[in-house]
Amino acid sequence: MAARQKAVATLPNLIRSIRKDRRRPGLSQPLPSLRRAFSLYDQINLIDNVPEDQLRFQWYTETGFTVNGLDYEGSLLCVGDLLMSWSPKKFSEITPESLSIFQIIRPIPEILVLGCGRYIEPVNPELRQFIRSTGMKLEAVDSRNATSTYNILNEEGRIVAAALLPYGVSS
Template identity: 80%
Template sequence: MAVRQRAVAALPTLLRALRKEGISKQNQPLPSLRRAFSLYDQINLIDNVPEDQLRFQEFDDTGFKVNGVRYEGSLLCVGNLLMSWTPKKFSEITTESLSIFQTVRPIPEILILGCGRNIQPIDPQLRSFIRSTGMKLEAVDSRNAASTYNVLNEEGRIVAAALLPYGVTS
């Protein structure tokens, strides 16, 4: 009880001190944002990627640039593993060309299929095969597939990409 009485007695003194502090702070100028912007400008999140993490940096009609290295032709990425991939056109993408996903562990959450320049309809048998592995399928053009892979991989998600060069049209 005595503790409570002392706390109640000290309350007016505490309120006066807080009011004084509040009045003095109102007259102070706002802090400069110049320092915040200069520090922010020095941070480049796009190039600040761990060395062991794959990052698509460029693409063209015949291949991709990944982590500073130029690759010709189709690529298959699982997590941070990069492989050359045999299909040269969309019609060559089969369950056999994606059979690696029957053995890869852990199973990626999603397979991003880069169809080349244009999005193509996915064969129902291929779609069924991908679902049977436990993955979801996202079929987009190769430019967006590479970008989506970068974002999901940077988030630390287990993701796979099967990419045809952007120049492939069918």
């Protein structure tokens, strides 16, 4: 019992002496490096860990796209993990008829990413109303950003569609 009381009595003195040693210049130790051999983010790389059956846009050109290692020329329509050739060659050819597949597919994608080519184009009210009538939201951006947006939403497991003109298309 006496040994325990002695240890408890010396504890405050020990703590004070440790604090004094840290305050003396010359005895301070450098902070540990924040650099590591690896980062936690290296383990969370979604882009490289996509299942093989999931569509992933890897590149775009003036005339087409590279999807899962295969080159496709012309416009593309993607719904979930389905990839189809799409008839519009320029933005003015995008009509409710060119997007009529969205009247029959189920489940309806929550968002349609519209790749307008090189530049963002204003979507006419008739087309906007058609897309809204299907239950989808619309995101109209240039085709480069449309492919990235599609990849991210698809990798998140969201039901997404993309209607993409090649990047070289301009009004």
